[in-house]
Amino acid sequence: MGMDNGRDPGEGAVEYTLEFFKGKGRAEIERLLAPFHNGELNDPNDKRVKRCDYCDYYFRDDSLRNNRRTCCADCKTSQKTLQTRIRRAEKAFLNPKPKKETKSDLYLWWLEYPCWANEQAMIEVGWRYERPMTLQKMDYIQAKESLYGKGNSKKKAEIIDYDGDKL
Numbered sequence: 561m562g563m564d565n566g567r568d569p570g571e572g573a574v575e576y577t578l579e580f581f582k583g584k585g586r587a588e589i590e591r592l593l594a595p596f597h598n599g600e601l602n603d604p605n606d607k608r609v610k611r612c613d614y615c616d617y618y619f620r621d622d623s624l625r626n627n628r629r630t631c632c633a634d635c636k637t638s639q640k641t642l643q644t645r646i647r648r649a650e651k652a653f654l655n656p657k658p659k660k661e662t663k664s665d666l667y668l669w670w671l672e673y674p675c676w677a678n679e680q681a682m683i684e685v686g687w688r689y690e691r692p693m694t695l696q697k698m699d700y701i702q703a704k705e706s707l708y709g710k711g712n713s714k715k716k717a718e719i720i721d722y723d724g725d726k727l
């Protein structure tokens with residue numbers, strides 16, 4: 561049997577195992593256990609012996625229609641839960657939920673002149689991106705202003721009439 565999934569055999573699997581080894585001695589059981597678990601000892605003509613979809617052990621399906629896929633009710637429930645989880649995970653992977661629109665999405669950055677589609681968003685979010693100047697740069701501008709006055713164009717510094725021999 562599979563056994564790699566680390567699950568314990570369900571009730572139906574345990575029942576089938578006990579039924580199979582009934583009346584056999586310890587030595588024989590030890591010898592047959594591995595081939596039994598590998599399914600080598602099942603009667604190939606017995607369509608009622610199946611492998612449980614959940615616990616992965618063999619069991620005998622006693623249902624009227626021989627349509628069970630799990631060895632017991634517990635395994636059936638666990639298998640359903642597992643399938644639901646897998647389906648949900650697959651769905652989430654294939655159709656991820658659309659990302660919720662954030663205020664940053666309202667900045668139309670791809671336009672030639674990027675702008676905000678919404679003033680509220682601009683006020684709330686925009687300042688994070690349009691950072692104020694560094695203190696250093698502010699100092700630099702203030703220093704230049706005191707030298708040249710306000711405005712963009714440099715004004716010529718005032719020429720002081722000064723002969724050089726007067727104080």
Ligand SMILES: [Zn+2]
Binds near residue numbers: 617
């Ligand atoms: Zn089972």
